Amino acid sequence: MKWRGWLSRWVPGFPGIILIVVLLTVNIILSGTMISLGSINDLVQVGMPLAVATLGQGLVIIQGGIDLSIGGIMSLANVLIVVLLPTLGFWPALLVAMATSVVAGLINGVVIVYGRVQPLVATLAMSFVASGVALSLLPQPGGSVATGVGVYMGTFLGFSTGIWVLVVLLLLWLVVKRFFGLAIYATGGQEHAAQRNAVNVNRVHLWAYTLSGLIAGLAGLAVTLEIASGDASIGASYVLPSVAAVVLGGTSLAGGSGGLVGPVMAAFALTEVSNVVFSTGVSSYYQTIVSSAVVILGLAVANIVKRRSSLLRQS
Amino acid sequence: MLEVRNLAKTYGAVVAVQDASLALTPGEIHALVGANGSGKSTVIKVLSGVVRPDRGSIRWNGAVINVASPRDARRHGIATAFQDFSLIPTLSSVENCALATRQPAKVVARWLDEALDGLGARFDVWAPVETLTVNHRMVLEFVKALAQNPQVLILDEITAALDQEQVDCLFGRVREQMSRRPVAVLVVTHRLSEVLQYCDRVTVMRDGRTVSEHPVTELSRTRLAELIVGEAEGSGSMDHAGTAPPVGEPHVAELVQVSGRHRVSDVTLAVRRQEVVGVSGLQGQGQDELLSLAALFDHPKKGEIRIHRRAEGESEGGRRTIVPRVSQREIARTVGYVSGDRAHRGVFYRRSLTDNLFAQAYAMQGMFSWISLSRITRQTREILERLHIQGHPEQRIETLSGGNQQRVIFGRLLLNPFTFVVLDDPTLGVDIHSRRAIHQLIRAHREGGTLVYSSDNDELIELCHRVAVMFEGRIVEEFTDHELTTSTLGHAMLGRTVQGRETR
Amino acid sequence: MVRSWLEGSRETWRAVGFGLILLILLVVVGRLLIPGFSSVRNLMTILTLAVLLFLPSIGQTFVIISGGGGVDLSVGAIMSLAEVVAAQLIDGHNRAVLPAGVFVLALGGLVGLINAVGIWYLDIPPLVMTLGMAGIADGAALVYTNGVPGGAASSVLQFIGTGSVVGVPVLILVGVAALIVSQLILSRTGYGRMLRLVGTNRSSAQAARIPVGAIIIATYVLSGIISAFAGMILLGYTMTSYLDAGSQYQLTSIAAVVVGGTPLLGGDGGIGSTALGALVITLINSIVVSLHIGSGAQELVDGAILLLVLVVYGVFRSGSFSAQWIRGVWASLRLPKTAKGESP
Known part of the structure; x- marks a missing residue:
């Protein structure tokens, strides 16, 4: 009886994990080199912004919403750090950027909870606002960031710093899940039933969007450290892939189920797709086609497998 | 003693409850009966904090209590098994009970299987609730309410999808709980036989008002039906189809x-x-x-x-x-x-x-x-x-x-x-x-x-x-x-x- | 007669009223801020721009009504693809318009069909499936043009996109025709009536023998075809083709539907309200653009106004703007204090 519970909790993360294994294998075959710690560290560095963004997206999706403002907030954090760095120094600039991200997330939450706006459009509007502010502050890409880049690009005990950060974040998630998990899942699973169980759903929503804002800010930090400069439109390309990664990681868009480990794996898998396409040497025009096709096929295969296995269980 | 006095609630232009009063005594199973739309479910919703009344009060041992939300209801020891469920479909049975009782899942898992088994429902307690049958969900909804160890237990048409044996076990469990601590139980049901068989006292609602209260021993099935409908019921309701079975038809x-x-x-x-x-x-x-x-x-x-x-x-x-x-x-x-x-x-x-x-x-x-x-x-x-x-x-x-x-x-x-x-x-x-x-x-x-x-x-x-x-x-x-x-x-x-x- | 024509639920009506008030408000604001804003010529321009947004939003409305998290993020990409392919096929020749049109509409329908297959048969969430197809369609446009789109609209197409009949831009006529036809499809055909029921409650629809799968598939195919049509029209408007001409419509088409008052949960909503939504969004956009405040501030103001409109609308729509709503907000703001020690 019990192992089934464990299985049902871990199976949702499987597509993401399997996908990354498959893609790494493909890459090894195509590039002819063996997998190394170095190549994993590279992947983590490049995939970090999307992975962190996916973390926030996953949290929001599990509690029954969606956050399209992640990209805008990422850009805003990136621009704020770059613009404020010369006058304030790295840490104060970082602090301002994170505080702004939190506020943006909080506004999302307030608009959704008290303004009764549907999350999709509320966060869409917020993404316009955030990237609008970013664009006003920094109309042309530029600026440079030196502080922290060294640390970020460096390694600790052989693993890239990014991995450690990610591990810390995922552990944090486990803690959150342990104490608030049921409330989060209940709110996403069925809001009015959660209310009947005396869950304060408004508070869950507010916290989730605020946290997602903060996490988007962190993703903005990751992207800043990676490109070491500012770009007011850098975040846009992470929004929809973060949603795709969440779903690919086995977490239902309907909310109330799944986890965050699978989505993070799937985020790296999506990054790895571009690496694979790159090593095959085909035209970059095919890039979007291939990565989109991988998302669709990955989900299709996962769903077919799921259906097969549930049929087997029935008979 | 839980008392509801002069409750009224309107939804827009629709008057759901005009004037409802009800008194529940610990150690008694109290039935609330009435036709559809007579206002029973609104009374239940008010008691469980899902709906706020326009007028009226709820008293616990004479003191007015405020039940403005399900959280308040929980604080006052009121647990409800809802007809349309309060289960989270994506969570497992164990997690649902953990959510309701604020117990760790491990603790819940220890007693849940047994509790369900006693009510003739065997299923995987780790499977998401959305995969369960309506029957199993109803049993779970009941077990979940009971596990909150309430002072007031409300069962809102929870027996509708249960079979006779399960209903029997269910009321057995309620009585067992009552023997351990004085629980006031409120049962809403359409099945008159259940009222007569298991309940101690019955309150009848008609057109948004509570019209009368009776000890069950004073009632017959027909009398109860009359009270609900508000008129003398024809006696032919238990007849056969009335027509002869069609023999020659294709x-x-x-x-x-x-x-x-x-x-x-x-x-x-x-x-x-x-x-x-x-x-x-x-x-x-x-x-x-x-x-x-x-x-x-x-x-x-x-x-x-x-x-x-x-x-x-x-x-x-x-x-x-x-x-x-x-x-x-x-x-x-x-x-x-x-x-x-x-x-x-x-x-x-x-x-x-x-x-x-x-x-x-x-x-x-x-x-x-x-x-x-x-x-x-x-x-x-x-x-x-x-x-x-x-x-x-x-x-x-x-x-x-x-x-x-x-x-x-x-x-x-x-x-x-x-x-x-x-x-x-x-x-x-x-x-x-x-x-x-x-x-x-x-x-x-x-x-x-x-x-x-x-x-x-x-x-x-x-x-x-x-x-x-x-x-x-x-x-x-x-x-x-x-x-x-x-x-x-x-x-x-x-x-x-x-x-x-x-x-x- | 009018009532049955714009038939819809009470919420939709409230939304229409709200949209009309908003519309008038925006025109007044525009007039105050920008000289010559309310001139007939300027309003006609805004209307034509609104039609360009309205066309893909029609398909979006159908998809959103179909429920089950239904949303079509591929409308913009299909528009771009249709525009690029049509431009290359037509290349200024009027006689090529019809065959190219048929081909392009079929292409849009095909993308829609693939969407539908993924969503209905493979259980892929619509958001992700249509997003994936958007990526594929965008990529296909890149590959097809090799990065350098060529070709041009023909004179007929240009006339549709930019010409006018007795002072009325042809595009506006196209928009009105599209409004009438699609509203009739929604309210007077078996498909339209069943679509609403499917969007409202799928399992009840199945129990009533409504062919749910066929309806869903038809809806996505329809949306694909409509988007391709919009792409053709867009080509007539811009005359030459751009690679991601349609991408701006990917999310604004959803915003148009929602601002029009159609909730994303499916079942409710109508084409008329979507037209209003498209008009409101275009008006906001034109006002902000005419302010000449730089692209960043433009986007910022755009988003802020949209947010404001949605909040005001969200509070009003639920009919909840009342003393009770304020009490409720107040109560839940205060809750964390009283709920101490009881956290889940």
């Missing part, structure tokens, strides 16, 4: 050695024109699967299902045979279906009466048909008149009471005389008035044959010419005429014949 539906994917195995059953055939059995003996096979929602794994429709424009002799693999449109023209699970298998909330009535008619006409609004509006008016429902065709269906909603769904049978009608517990949670009206509609269906399942044996005896009893996926016995009694059915449901020998 078969409209035939199931030949049909086996399904889950429970149903080797079932042979035929329904004649003008005949009403019932299906009975304990929970989970394959009735739901049999009905879904007969209604052509599923394909059988083995065996054959044939439905014979009179071909259009042809005389009595010309017939067309429908099998499961025919087009949806063809099935839509032939098979009518009404389920007691209104929210999921019947009613379209937020849509007009017209759309609810014409849903299957649209399907019959196909995607490319042109719909004349004036024609369907006119027809809706006619049907509403025949059903004695006050309403405008454009009115949204949720503005009607549950019983009237169900009658509108039955209106589909008036709109199109289906050859074969499948009814899945059609009066589940429906008040006496509407139930009677629905029974008349079923009897009046002379164009085709009817297959009906009901969780209430009395209803089958009242409606059917013939009742087949299922046990472990098979039909173990069929009863007609004078053999058709509560006791014969009860015996057969347990897998025994009347003589008491095992049939397996």
Whole structure:
């Protein structure tokens, strides 16, 4: 009886994990080199912004919403750090950027909870606002960031710093899940039933969007450290892939189920797709086609497998 | 002692409760009865903090308490098992109980299996609740409420989808809990036999008011029914179908050695024109699967299902045979279906009466048909008149009471005389008035044959010419005429014949 | 007559009223801020721009009504693809318009069909499936043009996109025709009536023998075809093709539907309200653009106004703007204090 519970909790993360294994294998075959710690560290560095963004997206999706403002907030954090760095120094600039991200997330939450706006459009509007502010502050890409880049690009005990950060974040998630998990899942699973169980759903929503804002800010930090400069439109390309990664990681868009480990794996898998396409040497025009096709096929295969296995269980 | 005094609640222009007062004593099982729309569920919702009343107070031992939210209700030790559930579909049973009791999942897992087992529900407690049957969900909802160890326990039509044995166990558990600590229990039910058998005291509601309170010992079944309806009830309600079984009529539906994917195995059953055939059995003996096979929602794994429709424009002799693999449109023209699970298998909330009535008619006409609004509006008016429902065709269906909603769904049978009608517990949670009206509609269906399942044996005896009893996926016995009694059915449901020998 | 024509639920009506008020308000604001804003010529321009947004929003409305998290993120990409392919096929020749049109509409329908297959048969969430197809369609446009789109609209197409008949831009006529036809499809055909029921409650629809799968598939195919049509029209408007001409419509088409008052949960909503939504969004956009405040501030103001409109609308729509709503907000703001020690 019990192992089934464990299985049902871990199976949702499987597509993401399997996908990354498959893609790494493909890459090894195509590039002819063996997998190394170095190549994993590279992947983590490049995939970090999307992975962190996916973390926030996953949290929001599990509690029954969606956050399209992640990209805008990422850009805003990136621009704020770059613009404020010369006058304030790295840490104060970082602090301002994170505080702004939190506020943006909080506004999302307030608009959704008290303004009764549907999350999709509320966060869409917020993404316009955030990237609008970013664009006003920094109309042309530029600026440079030196502080922290060294640390970020460096390694600790052989693993890239990014991995450690990610591990810390995922552990944090486990803690959150342990104490608030049921409330989060209940709110996403069925809001009015959660209310009947005396869950304060408004508070869950507010916290989730605020946290997602903060996490988007962190993703903005990751992207800043990676490109070491500012770009007011850098975040846009992470929004929809973060949603795709969440779903690919086995977490239902309907909310109330799944986890965050699978989505993070799937985020790296999506990054790895571009690496694979790159090593095959085909035209970059095919890039979007291939990565989109991988998302669709990955989900299709996962769903077919799921259906097969549930049929087997029935008979 | 929990007291409700002079409660009133209106939703927009609709007065749900006008003046309700109620007193619950610890150590007593108190029943709240009344027709649909009499305001019972609103009283329950107020007590559990889901709805705030416009007027009135709730007192605990004389002191006014504020129950403004489910959190407040919990603080005051009020736990409710809701008819429409308070379970999170994506979470497992264990997690749901953990959420409600604020116990760690590990602790819950230790007692949950056993608690469910005692109520005749065995299933994987780690599976998401959305994969469970309605029966299992109801048991879980009850166990979850009880596990909160409440001072006031409210059971809102929780027995509707349970079989007799389970209901027995359920009230046994309630009594057991009461012996340990003085719990005040409030039960809402449509089944009068439950009130008489298990409850101590009963409050009757009518048209938004609590009209009277009685000790159960002073009441008879008929008296109780009279109180609910507010008039002397005719005594003929327990009669048979009234008409003689149609002997010479042709078969409209035939199931030949049909086996399904889950429970149903080797079932042979035929329904004649003008005949009403019932299906009975304990929970989970394959009735739901049999009905879904007969209604052509599923394909059988083995065996054959044939439905014979009179071909259009042809005389009595010309017939067309429908099998499961025919087009949806063809099935839509032939098979009518009404389920007691209104929210999921019947009613379209937020849509007009017209759309609810014409849903299957649209399907019959196909995607490319042109719909004349004036024609369907006119027809809706006619049907509403025949059903004695006050309403405008454009009115949204949720503005009607549950019983009237169900009658509108039955209106589909008036709109199109289906050859074969499948009814899945059609009066589940429906008040006496509407139930009677629905029974008349079923009897009046002379164009085709009817297959009906009901969780209430009395209803089958009242409606059917013939009742087949299922046990472990098979039909173990069929009863007609004078053999058709509560006791014969009860015996057969347990897998025994009347003589008491095992049939397996 | 009018009532049955714009038939819809009470919420939709409230939304229409709200949209009209908003519309008038925006025109007044525009007039105050920008000289010559309310001139007939300027309003006609805004209307034509609104039609360009309205066309893809029609398909979006159908998809959103179909429920089950239905949303079509591929409308913009299909528009781009259709525009690029049509431009290359037509290349200024009037006689090529019809065959190219048929081909392009079929292409849009095909993308829609693939969407539908993924969503209905493979259980892929619509958001992700249509997003994936958007990526594929965008990529296909890149590959097809090799990064350098060529070709041009012909004179007929240009006339549709930019010409006018007795002072009325042809595009506006196209928009009105599209409004009438699609509203008739929604309210007077078996498909339209069933679509609403499917969007309201899928399992009840199945129980009533409504062919749910066929309806869903038809809806996505329809949306694909409509988007391709919009792409053709867009080509007529811009005359030459750009690679991601349609991408701006990917999310604004959803915003148009929602601002029009159609909730994303399916079942409700109508084409008329979507037209209003498209008009409101275009008006906001034109006002902000005419302010000449730089692209960043433009986007910022755009988003802020959209947010404001949605909040005001969200509070009003639920009919909840009342003393009770304020009490409720107040109560839940205060809750964390009283709920101490009881955290889940």
